[in-house]
Amino acid sequence: MLEMELYSDVIKLISDIRHSKLHNSYDIAIHTEKLIEKLISEGKWNSAEDLMTLIKLRITRFANALPQEATSVNIMRHILKIIRDEYDSGFKNKGEGQQSAHHLGSTTMDDCEDYSKVLPSLKSSLLDNLAEYKVELESSADNIAAQALEHIHANEIILTVGKSSTVEKFLKYAAKSRKFQVVVVEAAPRFLGHLMASNLAKNNIETTVIPDSAVFAMMSRVNKVIIGTHTVLANGGLRAESGVHMVALAAKHYSIPIMVLAHMYKLSPMHLCSSEQDAFNICASPADVLPYSSGPLLDKVHVYNPVFDYVPPELVTLFISHQGGNAPSYVYRLLSELYHPDDQEL
């Protein structure tokens, strides 16, 4: 019972995700942010260290229960970084007044920092900061969409895979002032591409649906590939919907640029080490591939229905976040801005 009370917020979040009450990463992000905001304003903590321990416990808890959902963990990890920064600047302002450029460099080097001192102003400054962060999260999709006109030009043919709400917004934004064609890969066996295509077609975008097998044939006519992703890995690779690797390889063959729309919270300090890495991928029910009514055949075969694909960084041309475009090789830099080095491994 004690455990339940301690973690009730994060357990509720896990249960909501499992019951698919929250299905897209944006909802999960907003819920996680609210959860931590509540923890800061109502939770029992005195020093920054206490608070960080509370959050870290939640991160481990969540990562253990739902290892595939990196979003929530990333948000909490970023908030840890905010707490560290606020704590630092709080003491800097009190003690030494002005910060020198030299000092800025040295704080990051200082690993054995002590966070146990009580800083009364911490709570209010954190809440201010989180409010800002929340606005950033909420406007992230619009900010990404606003860059659409820089990347989509008139009469281009854009190829996308499956369904992504960020990509949908991006394309709809561009369609307000430009005319272009979209080719949607249906992404078997879940066929979310069909939903995407119908959403785009309702917005008067010229849309074509193609099966996954036609990607290579279609690629030569395409000007750009624009996709969303589930997670961006530390090396700039992607954990994306299954089928994306194939699209990326086809694009590479024809030297077509691939743009990946990614919110900052999708950036994860995770590396892929082996194809059997625990919880990197997950297999869904084989029903989509081979129906249960197939009878005796089912006993003779193993059916795999993986949810994710790994796309290596050399196949990605550009990441577009709300701050603008970045090359995959720059992801490590973004990561060090987002998360404190001590929090990357938890």
Place this chain on the structure above:
Amino acid sequence: MSQKLDKSVAQKEVVQAVVIAEHFGNEFMPITDDTPLTLLPLLNVPLLEYTLEFLSLGGIEETFLFCCSNVVMIKQHINSSIEKSAGWSLTMKVHVIVSETCRSFGDCIRDLDAKALIRGDFVLLEPGIVGNIKLLPIIKKHNETCNTDKGAAMTLILQEAGLGQRGRCSFEEVLMVATPNNRVLLHQKLGTSKKAKIELPLEILMDNASVNIYHNLKDTHISICSPNVLSLFSDNFDFQTKDDFVRGLLINEEILGSTIYWHLIKGNQYGAAVTNWRMYQSVSRDILHRWLYPLVPDMGISSQQRSYIHLQNNVYRSKDVHLTQSNSLIEDVIIGGGSSVGDKTRISRSIIGESVKIGDNVIIEDSFVFSNTVIGDNSVIQHSIIGQKCVLETGCIVTKASVIGKGVVLPENSIIENYLIRSHSSKTGVASNKLAKNAYHIKPEESVESDAEDDGLHRKLSRLYMPDEAEPSDDESVKSSESEDNLSYTISPVPDDTNLFLTEVVDSLTRGFEDKLQCDNLILEINSSRYAYNVSVKEVNFNVIKAILMLPFQLYLGQPYLPSLRPLLDYFSPILKNYIRNISAMVDCLQAIEDVAANNNELNECVSAVLNWLYNKDHLSEDVILNWFSGIDKNTRFYARVEPFTNWLQQAEEASSSEED
């Protein structure tokens, strides 16, 4: 946001589910000696966790768990799960209902009715359910059906499954006839009857413009019920199982005024019940093959902790398993935490529990090894179940659907084939042979009510599946001889209502004769059935005579026909008098005699005696008899039998007329 949620919850009724935790059988002996079926580990997680998590993910908010035995264990388990904040405990309330007097599924439902806990439509689960079905849309559909058809009592949930899947239990396969709007007309479990043929009542085809016949369905044992299901169970004390209920409702559809609908689950939804070892094996394999996603071992079933890694070939390995060789686990294997596997050991298609110590050179195939068991070097385990805390010393061989109970110690080099073994001698008087200090062999109880062959087949079908064993096709001969027997009873195709009328009359007469009822009352009864089945006068006469003539077969089967018929004829004389009033009725009577005699040799032999009796009692006139006789085919044996009587009649007539002259 939360306020909005609260409001919507308040407006909407809480969706309830009823889980019957007791299976009222001994299929799982001796494993279920000390663990209830609901706590049987399925892939190292108690079965109950799958059921509850399924209900929670399916959108159920309140569950009643109905227990009859091992209540303390089940309650303990529920409480510890809630403490560990299992997935379902957050969104669903679970009430344990105890009723130790219940002896069947039906009793449980009747008890539930008495307790008046159910407020609206509810989901009814038979014991041992696993699934990942989204229940809310089906409940909604059931609601809509109830709005159009007030009598809708139940929606059965079935899954499409190809026939002949290896290791599937044939008891789970269903033949169903339904109307296009999913109303069930006929529901039959294929495995339960030995008949090779299936009888479809003609009225199903006559009353409905179009019907769909399915035979590739698997019962999920999950159903959506209207509240009146409870009262129907209470009103009909003979309903013991859900199958009884479905059958009873379909037969007496008009009387009970209730109908049954069905729903086919599609896409990646799956449902099944663990009803015997074969289903246990089949469900285990389906979970290993991820049909139950997201309830798969590597995602944690209801716990927040995930302890398994999913590897190639559907191997699930706990993070702290000690393997000497990485290639010991071949395919479809799950191995629990704290276990160790020795050198050159091969494990395939098996479930290994937690903290199991497996020695070197061991072969385990298609088997289940529960937790804390020790398996010695050079052992072989195939198609068997090894309970908790067993010790198999070096070189044991356990094969052919053996089941070894908790705590058994097998000495070195034991060979166990198709045995049930438990660690203590039985208290209940079941015969047991001592094999070793902690190993007693149980002989399966000889079933009293059903014949041994039937029971053997039943047991064969419900134990673990072995591929090298021929499926029970060897009783093909039994089936065919039986169908021949059936043929002698099938009479020329008569419209169904008339047929029913005939059985009704036979029943009335049998009862009347046994209880010595007044013939007037019987006539009244027959007349009322006549109106109920809308039968013409001609058919009434025909069938009443036929019923009387067939009565000896009902009452005194195997005894000489004529002596048993005589008292009956005497007794029913007033009835005969009532129905055989005019010439056309006499013709009907004679046709009935011909009809019965054609099918039954006994009557054929004494037909002239019967005719003689009827003639003497003035039921038949000689003109009609002679007239009828002239129409009979001369080549039949029947003709030969009747001929002496008619000859005598003609002679008598001539004699009397000459006398008159």
